[in-house]
Amino acid sequence: MEPDVLVVDDSAAIRKILQRVLHQTGMGIHHILEAGNGQEALEIMNKQKIGLVLTDINMPKMDGIQLLAALKAEPAWRDIPVVMITTEGGETKVGEAVRLGAAGYVRKPFTADQIKEKLVGILEPALPL
């Protein structure tokens, strides 16, 4: 069974755009789940098998860096690739995400091609396409 993709962003607009982009990649991604912050993401991950996480950084309640740290601290989730999709371009937060083990980083605003390009290298070995 193909693992699900989880999109985490406090903006419903960005979640909707990413849904469309992911369906259009032609990478066989069909089932996409959504969360509005890191806390909601962890609740979903406790119930569902997730194969890839795309997350914003700046979010209320639990931000993307805290979510990434929580995923990397849990052996069952440690190997799930996490891609940060954010307006943050500064060394501080992006550098922290890389140190914590983020699989990639896409800066907003993004094009569908940029998302696809980033996912090709990450998903191919991870998901059965």
Place this chain on the structure above:
Amino acid sequence: MNLEQLIIAGIRRSTAEVFSTMLGVELDVPDTAIETGDPEANDGVVSLVGLAGPWMGTGSVSCSPELACRVCSLMLMTESKAVDEEVLDAVAELTNMIIGGVKNGLEPDLGPLCLSIPTVVFGKNFRTKSAGTAEWIVLRFPWEGSQLVVKMCLTQAEKIHPILHAPSHACSLEV
């Protein structure tokens, strides 16, 4: 380039990039001004994002309800006819990306800055004011017979005064 020029160039670059990438729209050259005094009354949508760090301030994007619906329609590829939650969310994200882009461009010169989560206001005849700020850099982008206005104010955070602690003595705060 001084700070004012950096901010103006940053707003122009970031707004053009966000519109081109997310909406497929090439914006015309904006009118640029420095505005002081009482804020003008707004009719429509205003989205505000706070900036904090060694420099503090606010960035905003404002437009008419019609332009806000147009932003949402182009961004989400849906038909938005009235300002609803989806439209406000789209304008908030647009602001986040525009002001976030300006922030990223300023950080090499000003140091790391934090961005707040956007707040969006929709109404008629209301004013927004940033406490303690007298000067706004304002860029008015003409678009579809109306204007999209991007503003920013930024001031250096007060230096933290060192407080010397001595045993058995009360600490005096510098004022």
